[in-house]
Amino acid sequence: MSPDETMSPSPADGVDRSHPAGPAATPPSPDDVRRILQGVSDPELHASIVDLGMVRDVSVTAGGAVAVHVALTTAGCPLRTQIRQDVESKVRGLPGVADVRVEYGEMTGDEKRDLMARARWEGRRRAPETEIAATTRVLAVASGKGGVGKSSVTVNLATALAARGLTVGVLDADIWGFSVPRMLGVEGRLGGADGKIRPHEVEVPPTGGRGPGGLVKVVSMGFLVDDEDTALMWRGLVLSKAVEQFLTDVAWGELDYLLVDMPPGTGDVQMALARLLPSTEVLVVTTPALAAQRVAARVADMARRSYLKVTGVVENLSSFVAPDGSHHAIFGEGGGAALARDVGVPLLGRIPIEPAVSTGGDAGIPVVRSDPLGPAGTAFREIAARIAEELLPPVEMSGCTARILELAGSTPSPSPGPPRPD
Ligand SMILES: Nc1ncnc2c1ncn2[C@@H]1O[C@H](COP(=O)(O)OP(=O)(O)OP(=O)(O)O)[C@@H](O)[C@H]1O
Numbered sequence: 001m002s003p004d005e006t007m008s009p010s011p012a013d014g015v016d017r018s019h020p021a022g023p024a025a026t027p028p029s030p031d032d033v034r035r036i037l038q039g040v041s042d043p044e045l046h047a048s049i050v051d052l053g054m055v056r057d058v059s060v061t062a063g064g065a066v067a068v069h070v071a072l073t074t075a076g077c078p079l080r081t082q083i084r085q086d087v088e089s090k091v092r093g094l095p096g097v098a099d100v101r102v103e104y105g106e107m108t109g110d111e112k113r114d115l116m117a118r119a120r121w122e123g124r125r126r127a128p129e130t131e132i133a134a135t136t137r138v139l140a141v142a143s144g145k146g147g148v149g150k151s152s153v154t155v156n157l158a159t160a161l162a163a164r165g166l167t168v169g170v171l172d173a174d175i176w177g178f179s180v181p182r183m184l185g186v187e188g189r190l191g192g193a194d195g196k197i198r199p200h201e202v203e204v205p206p207t208g209g210r211g212p213g214g215l216v217k218v219v220s221m222g223f224l225v226d227d228e229d230t231a232l233m234w235r236g237l238v239l240s241k242a243v244e245q246f247l248t249d250v251a252w253g254e255l256d257y258l259l260v261d262m263p264p265g266t267g268d269v270q271m272a273l274a275r276l277l278p279s280t281e282v283l284v285v286t287t288p289a290l291a292a293q294r295v296a297a298r299v300a301d302m303a304r305r306s307y308l309k310v311t312g313v314v315e316n317l318s319s320f321v322a323p324d325g326s327h328h329a330i331f332g333e334g335g336g337a338a339l340a341r342d343v344g345v346p347l348l349g350r351i352p353i354e355p356a357v358s359t360g361g362d363a364g365i366p367v368v369r370s371d372p373l374g375p376a377g378t379a380f381r382e383i384a385a386r387i388a389e390e391l392l393p394p395v396e397m398s399g400c401t402a403r404i405l406e407l408a409g410s411t412p413s414p415s416p417g418p419p420r421p422d
């Protein structure tokens, strides 16, 4: 047994695969629950289930048991599973929640007509309309301080998700450390057509050569500025405007995921994301050093104040695994687990220190491609699997078109006016 294993908490690799109930925090208010549910979209109607009036009732007990009553258009719609999973997942992300129950009801004819009016109203009101579909899962990769491996985590997770046959957008919003294009091996100015910017594309073959490959689409702040001195002149507000533009003016196409490499230190970009894409979730990258966790916890705190769910913690630069199999905790240990515990979210994985991560980044081929079965490649692929299979799975759209047709058929007049107030 390696020295690291003997010191690890249970399970042996120290990675928490459960959903922690969270620390003994005060339960959220029904308003808090509604605010976080703002981030659950109806994938067909492209608007929040709260704005659409589908959240009929929210109750929270003193013990933190949350019940959400969702009114569906048709009780049998396959989308109900998707909506329930999203509601449960978002609510569980709030501190102080011990249990979540989702109850369904079916809308009356009047309610359905009202819903369609709201859907149209929301469609017009939401300005500016982004190019990111309601079916795209958005994950912001953030850290308390620079140099912890945020960009390495972003490009490797994006590549590992694409290797599963998915289409993944990467928005490099870190103006102070735009390294994503180099790490993914793309360069040159972005082209455009029809007034929209076209992202760079990287085809990703499937790991092990089985199944379909996927695609990574990249846009970077680095394409806007020539050097870091120019970057220093940017301020939070300008930066968040640029991010807004990348969300509205880039022809992203259909994406399963959008990963955003976040700039450290400013809340403006996060607030812009929360406003434009309220379904955004946040992944916090940290190092194993216990002393580093206070700044990292601040990031999680900031996310929650914008009502963004914190999906989990990734610890990078964990023990170095020597060729003889021994583990060496060069940057300390326990930081990821401690942060995850404090914030009340799962520790999704620990990426070991491995020269291949850095050489892969320099060569423009992320380690999940250059050495998928090595310790770091494996750790990244396991985190991607957990995201895609459990925590934030791609939105399944099959079998619901009948519902749209039915809804269209049940709308009597083309212009029913603005929605009734609650
Ligand atoms: N697990 C790892 N093993 C070895 N080297 C790593 C690992 N993770 C990151 N690195 C290296 O550490 C350096 C910093 O990583 P990266 O650029 O991903 O961090 P960052 O948090 O995005 O930094 P910045 O704040 O500058 O944007 C890079 O040279 C990268 O190759």
Ligand SMILES: [Mg+2]
Pocket: 150, 151, 152, 174, 177, 178, 179, 261
């Ligand atoms: Mg970076």
